[in-house]
Amino acid sequence: MPNEPAHDLSPSQETAVPGFAGPGHVAIIMDGNGRWAKARGRPRLFGHHAGAQRVREVVECCPRLGIKYLTIFAFSTENWKRTQVEVAGLMSLFRRYIAKELRELDAEQVRVRFIGDRVRLDQKLVKLMDEMEEVTRNNDRVHLTIALNYGARDEVARATRRLAQDVADGVLLPEHVDEETLPRYLDTRVLPDPDLVIRTSGEARISNFLLWQSAYSEYEFIDTLWPDFTAAELERLCRSYGARDRRFGAVTT
Numbered sequence: 001m002p003n004e005p006a007h008d009l010s011p012s013q014e015t016a017v018p019g020f021a022g023p024g025h026v027a028i029i030m031d032g033n034g035r036w037a038k039a040r041g042r043p044r045l046f047g048h049h050a051g052a053q054r055v056r057e058v059v060e061c062c063p064r065l066g067i068k069y070l071t072i073f074a075f076s077t078e079n080w081k082r083t084q085v086e087v088a089g090l091m092s093l094f095r096r097y098i099a100k101e102l103r104e105l106d107a108e109q110v111r112v113r114f115i116g117d118r119v120r121l122d123q124k125l126v127k128l129m130d131e132m133e134e135v136t137r138n139n140d141r142v143h144l145t146i147a148l149n150y151g152a153r154d155e156v157a158r159a160t161r162r163l164a165q166d167v168a169d170g171v172l173l174p175e176h177v178d179e180e181t182l183p184r185y186l187d188t189r190v191l192p193d194p195d196l197v198i199r200t201s202g203e204a205r206i207s208n209f210l211l212w213q214s215a216y217s218e219y220e221f222i223d224t225l226w227p228d229f230t231a232a233e234l235e236r237l238c239r240s241y242g243a244r245d246r247r248f249g250a251v252t253t
């Protein structure tokens with residue numbers, strides 16, 4: 001997405017479920033696939049397949065809940081530390097997922113983007129990712145961003161490298177580097193910041209996800225394992241979000 005203009009942060013055109021102001025951008029750390037499989041005496045990849053199948057329902061309920069942007073964490077820069085069998089199985093699952101869901105997501109008017117470092121990914125997978133972005137580029141109903149080989153520290157390091165290059169080339173003056181400039185170098189430059197970050201599986205940590213972007217996000221850490229997550233649960237979390245008072249450092253009462 002290098003040539004896309006920055007997001008204008010204008011409010012979502014699709015209205016939320018009447019009665020609550022929901023989050024326009026939800027980001028999800030889809031965790032717990034391995035434990036879900038283990039509880040059933042099955043290999044971890046069985047859990048990953050079940051997890052991938054949950055994504056469709058969640059994407060489909062977004063317009064109804066007023067969620068214009070959905071960002072999901074599929075594979076972290078640290079997940080390469082897993083066994084070769086699990087990593088290879090996940091890469092093959094991503095390839096199959098894209099091939100299988102491409103037409104369906106396009107028919108649902110979903111625009112798909114990927115964030116993360118593509119350099120380490122298999123060329124066949126990268127080609128499918130490019131194709132998915134290209135085919136869906138004119139869609140605007142839901143913006144689905146898949147974080148694949150994504151790590152926030154890696155993202156900030158890559159952004160800083162490009163920024164430093166622009167300074168070295170005389171395109172950017174050091175005194176112009178500020179809170180507005182820096183995020184234009186991040187992978188998420190065309191996306192608004194997440195309003196709500198959800199992590200499933202009971203772990204209360206960020207695990208290197210959207211560190212810059214979630215500075216003022218609301219968080220939900222829930223016990224549900226990702227393959228058990230439903231649209232109904234997302235709706236509940238969106239309603240609870242609607243009752244929160246986001247102060248951004250100010251006093252609102």
Ligand code: IPE
Pocket residue numbers: 030031032033034035036074075076079090201
């Ligand atoms: C999340 O599920 C999916 C990925 C990290 C790829 P896990 O595989 O981390 O599942 P648990 O945390 O071991 O249960």
Ligand code: IPE
Pocket residue numbers: 029030031032073074075076079203205207
């Ligand atoms: C975070 O989950 C990454 C994804 C969901 C893709 P992990 O399972 O990798 O996180 P840790 O290792 O428990 O922190």
Ligand code: MG
Pocket residue numbers: 031032033
């Ligand atoms: Mg995990």
